Amino acid sequence: MxxxxxxxxxxxxxxxxxxxxxxxxxxxxxxxxxxxxxxxxxxxxxxxxxxxxxxxxxxxxxxxxxxxxxxxxxxxxxxxxxxxxxxxxxxxxxxxxxxxxxxxxxxxxxxxxxxxxxxxxxxxxxxxxxxxxxxxxxxxxxxxxxxxMMQELSKEAELSQLRQQLQPHFLFNSLNSINALVVSKPEKVREMVLQLSDFLRGTIRKDSQQWLTVEEELNYLQLYLDIEKVRFGHRLQVNFEIHEEAKKLKIPQLLLQPLLENAIKYGLYGTTEDVRIWLKAHRNNNYLELELVNPFDPTHSSEKGTGFGLSSVDRRLFLLFGRKDLLQFGPEKESFHVSLKIPQLK
Known part of the structure; x- marks a missing residue:
């Protein structure tokens, strides 16, 4: 009163x-x-x-x-x-x-x-x-x-830090690929550097945009794949199975790139055979559901990584939605499955 x-x-x-x-x-x-x-x-x-x-x-x-x-x-x-x-x-x-x-x-x-x-x-x-x-x-x-307000600022700061870590992490991996090409395919180095420049320029320009449509995110994934294909050529095949209604749904920026990078690293590195990776997306009620599948050989010792891809995505989802059930992953026979659910904010 x-x-x-x-x-x-x-x-x-x-x-x-x-x-x-x-x-x-x-x-x-x-x-x-x-x-x-x-x-x-x-x-x-x-x-x-x-x-x-x-x-x-x-x-x-x-x-x-x-x-x-x-x-x-x-x-x-x-x-x-x-x-x-x-x-x-x-x-x-x-x-x-x-x-x-x-x-x-x-x-x-x-x-x-x-x-x-x-x-x-x-x-x-x-x-x-x-x-x-x-x-x-x-x-x-x-x-x-x-x-x-302090919790919100802390959450935003951590999200920003995770987004900013994506580019250096990806850049280090790309530089390793360029280093490998210098000896084996020196004529491809210039092509890969130019494509890397295009990818970084596009992501930096969109850095202030936290959410993109699936269609926009796929465009960045294609730039990333173009870089990897310079190194692996026809051996790397990625199939996109995206339902039409899913293309306009929203997704946090660069959420799929570390997952795809993880799939390539553990599905293709260390083998000389062709590797096929599937990325599927569809709408299920108020969720965008995505699935990423890559070959997996439990007897093969994959290239050692930092574990940044899956852990960063899991942490970003928790900060955005406060849930730990949106990302599921694990091996199934001779493949590794990553399932992802993105709630669509109204």
Missing amino acids: FSKAFSNPNRAYWSIQGAGIIWILGSYFLLRWYEVPISEALLDAAIFGGFFQISITVLDRIFSFYLPKKGSIWILLILPILLSSLSVFTHYWILSWVFDQNETYLELLQFTWPLRFALYWPSLILVTLLAIVVAKLEQQNLIREREN
């Missing part, structure tokens, strides 16, 4: 105004019940209600910016007592001066000031407690909002 100085000052203003009006009306009808004439009752109630309004405004402003500690609980009693005393005696002095010739009213004023104080002080105690409760709730909300 009170203490909205930070979040909604207009609401605080009208709450205080409403409380003042209610106090004025209550005072007026009580005085009329004592058969005080209308003019005296109106002035009395207006001044008394005005002091009450000033008092709760003071309390609201104090506890909007200051919350007493456990050792300062005494302030909950002292402030209302001081404000009540000041208001009641100032009200008594003003009306005694205004109606100094009205003996009947002065007798009533003399008789009722202890009653006024008895009503005024508990009311301010209640206002103080309400102001502190609301202020504490607002403080807790601010803390929660700050924590949520």
